[in-house]
Amino acid sequence: MKTMRSSKTRTNVFVVCCVSFLVIYCVNQYTKIKELKRNLVKTLENDEKIEETSYFMKENMSSYEVFQSYDAEEFPTVLNGPTRIPHIIHQICHSEDIYEIFQDPISSFVENNPTWEYRFWTYESGRKFLNRHYPYLISIYDAFGGNDVRKSDLLRFAVIHHYGGLYADLDVKNWRSLDIATIKYACIVPTEPFEHSAFIYKTEFILTTAVLLCRPKHPFFKQALINLQLANKDGHPVYVTGPLYFTDIYKNYNSISEDDYGRRKLDNSSNSPYFYKGTLPEDHNDAVYVPNSQYFMGDIDVNLFDSTSPQQSFKICNEPNEFALSGKDLELTYRACHEFEKRKQLRKERKFTFTSHYWYHMWTFPEAKLFNLKRIHIKTFIPSCVLYK
Template sequence: MRFKPRRTLGVATLTFVVTYFLISVSKQHKQAQYTEPEVYMDVQDSPAPTFDDENGTSAMEIIFQPMADVDFPSVGDGTPLIPHVFHQTHYTLYLKKTYLDVIKSLMKYNPSWEYFFWTDEGGRKLIASKYAQLLKLYDNFKNPVERSDLIRYIVLYEFGGVYLDTDIEVFRPLDRATTSFSCIIPTEPYEHSVLFYEKPYIINNAIMLCRAGHPFLKQVLDNILFSSDGKLVLDRTGPVFLTRQYNVYVNRVTKSKMKTKTKHENTSLLEPYAVRGNFHIGDIDGVYVPNTMYFNNKADRPFLYCNNADNLSTKNKTLICRDVLRQGETYKPFQYQFTVHHWFHSYYFLTHSEFKDKFSKDFDRFAYNYLFGTHIREIIPKALVFDV
């Protein structure tokens, strides 16, 4: 029988590709397993307060914020203060099928809004043309999450709008939120603040709503150059960094403005306890930190943390884990909830690629794009794409 080298080579190649793919998926699954976050004690503020548990009150109400039982605060005359444009980032134009329905929800409930999609290369072009002082920092980032963090701060400052991670689902129109305040940045879920960070609050960066040119975002961009010495991405460009910036901004700007006013009005009594009084109606340069129930009330697998009794080192942690374990893994959206974070952890796929050789990286990119990826315009046909 005649030897057929091409067919043999093809079978060998296919076998190798399938084997590599299965190994890669297995590695990604192991990488995505829960690991206990480090405790960040470098944010300069006091520990989370401790209250007595009375009458079966939920841990959230005791420690962090009241229960929100009304719709999101509505002030102003209905004119949008935040542009009706969504921003999302991803390292390529292709996304896993896991994300399709989640991303489609943005336009499902906000069909008249614009949608901007930024790849790493598209973000780099914007930085090179308008923020050249940050280009070296961007190019030197080793972790893809850092690039995504910088892009999201820049596009919000440049264009304004609503930034959402690609694993955040929208439940209803966002117009009400955009007509009330000029900048809205929720905290992380209260479970994260107490269990993982041991802080009164941590400002999130997975969903942010802000007008263009807001001075808080300018401060963030001015100071991100000097945050590269943190241990982890969360410290350098993520929520811990953003919390530091918020604390500085509130103390330096917002409160000093209030001293010059003879009369001002707080928004409501629904905000997290630790940030009450930091925002006042009519301050277009203020940053409103809302009750987490409206935007960010689903924690990232806290039951895994709470199942380890060694983690319950304080009364506040014990109170929260009491509620977490009672509720289990079930999740019920709040009546007036705008969004939910599903915590898909897509960054695991890329974060660990820095430890792979060039062939592995190239194969991962090929597999992500063409084997199980969907182009963003198949998901959002009207997407305005910023790529190479």
């Protein structure tokens, strides 16, 4: 009798422990997913914050030029023109098992572009690809180590250079067909929102690496790859392979110097941003077209609303005189606040938007924080995806 009672007690304890573990697991899973989705939710909630920061801008900043046109316009294209950028979608993850939170944005590209080829890359398959086509980059690729995001940066430049097509981060959602974006221009590289470049980087523009479209073998991406041979394996991703590195390559490629700050573009055939982009016509086969941000990169990182540093957030738009700003920094701040005000309607309506970036910043999360997130194999929901072997 005692043995039966003892056995039953152990069973009850085991059941309680299992249930407790499942409860804790579910709570952790929910908490992590909720934290990751906060950017998407806050993007929809930012309208109130936009209104809160508007008064000072309306009264004081209208005399400062915005960075680009804020009129809603369809993306420039050529009616019945030939395709210049191949219809291939490239996405990258450290393995074929992706976090379930990315399933919706990934699926959006396939659903809106059913005739496009979808290629999925991992760090392992990417290394095989590099070893075959770009062996001079294997050394630095390996030096980055583990699941380092700098591998993803290097790999995206390589696959776009080799195959052409579109690359998008996993936290980028596609809203409509990309077909018309592949006709007029040979290479398309968006900027981050100009509020980012002004508030965070204190410069006129910063190119993004989250969305890229280009023809194969473009000399701009060749230059980006060649220079990576000298990358600092211990450096910060933003500077070594990310937006700041990419922007420097763009400036060198187009012979843009510090003296060109504030200089206007030479080609006014489209609604591209106003800054100087070099001498090549926008539709030249070797040019890099920088589109108006309403198309690919119009969404602001919500951290700019919550930043603890007022000089890197929209708090500075309310009372800029409280901060020690002068010269170029002051002008950039006023222009960015004016830009923010003028683009509110565009950002709400997304009338001609191709993609939205949710700014999850997954690469900044420690692996322990991501360990329990549910994963799903890419073939489960994109069975037609091409995996490099």
